[in-house]
Amino acid sequence: MIGGVISASTRLDKALAEATDLSRERIKGLIADGAVEVGGKRANSPSARVAEGAPFTVHLPAPTPLEAEPQDIPLVVAYEDEHLIVVDKPAGVVVHPAAGNRDGTLVNALLHHCAGQLSGINGVERPGIVHRIDKDTSGLLVVAKTDSAHEGLAKQFADHSISRRYVAICAGQPKPAQGTIDARLGRSDRDRKKMAVLPPDATRGKHAITHYRTTDSFGVASILECRLETGRTHQVRVHCASIGHPLLGDPQYGRDPKALRPILEKLGFHRQALHAASLGFIHPATGERVHFQADLPRDMAELIDEIAR
Incomplete structure (x- = not known):
């Protein structure tokens, strides 16, 4: 209630x-x-x-548990031990089951791959899930196999000590070429399915910080390296759009430059050009600092090649 x-x-x-x-x-x-x-x-x-x-x-009705079933779906595993698994999620895959996506998710694949050995802290709907990335964002995700690993990872996400680097392709050339976007994020008043930058003194939403650096530029578009201090919903996408450089292919927060639309159509590129390229944290069981990297997916690499011509 x-x-x-x-x-x-x-x-x-x-x-x-x-x-x-x-x-x-x-x-x-x-x-x-x-x-x-x-x-x-x-x-x-x-x-x-x-x-x-x-x-x-x-009066909110009691939630109906949506127990995920194991499914034999291929996974790209960057690392795995008895405590956790790091996977490279392809674009187009939802992280966990929800209304409208009851199967074919990363969780369904993990339940099969790990034979059900996943942390139970988030219940039957999201076993092992410590953090998420958007359906149409590709890249690295760490999943807990044990409750103790889950708690250790969750603490690092909460205190923002996790190292996360994203590669994005945005419209135009950000000026300055590198900087920090410090802008509070919350639900949009116009569309509750979208996030928006809120006034600094807003009493709702959450503080969000993104550090960006231009690694290459082609005039009409640029490649950015984005390092996150916080991990808010749609953070990179909304922050980049807020400075006038939305991510290419983003159906919610941007409009692709006219000059690039033929290229995007030719390649069939219809998702935000965003990839979780690296992930670093303290291993919750060994105490060692670990770091993982994932190569740029083919669709983003092809898009860059076409734009650079």
Whole structure:
């Protein structure tokens, strides 16, 4: 159950989306199910106007566990021992099952590969998963096999001591050629499925820092090395778009330069040009510093070759 007061006079679904961080579509569904009360009365219409200060209650149904099943799906393994496994995820693969992606995920593949020996801290829906990368981002991901490894890795992610380097292809030439983007990120007011840069004094969202360096430039596009201090949802994509240089192929946060559209169409490149190229951390069992690298995937390498011609 979620409760609170309406912060501004507006239509009900918009007000509740802002107050609860649920999507407006989810709010509409909950209203239709009779799960929303405003001022002690059941709400019936998502478009009804509500007054500032009105108390509300949203009754959330208990989540239905979505237990993943092992599936024999090929994995590219960068490293593996009895405590953890580091995989190089291809673009197009979802990390764990969810509504709309109940199988064919990285978790399904891991359950088969590891014979079910994955950390249970995140339950049956996300066994072993300590962090995620977007479906259409390729690259390195560390997965815990034991609860103790999971706890050790999670602590490093929480204190931002994990080393992560991404390779991105962005539109244009960032000026300066290297720098730091320090901008708070949170859900977009216009589209709850997207993230956005928020004002520095915003009370919602999370602090996010990306260090970028241009490693090559072709005028119309550039190759960036991005090092993350924080690991927020869509961080590199939103931060690059916020300085006017969205990632090529990104369907949510950018519009590809007109001059490059024929190349992207020719190659069938329709995903954000982003690759988690390196990952470093303290091994939670041995205490040793470990570091892994993943070569640029073929689709990004081909895109760079075409642009550079």
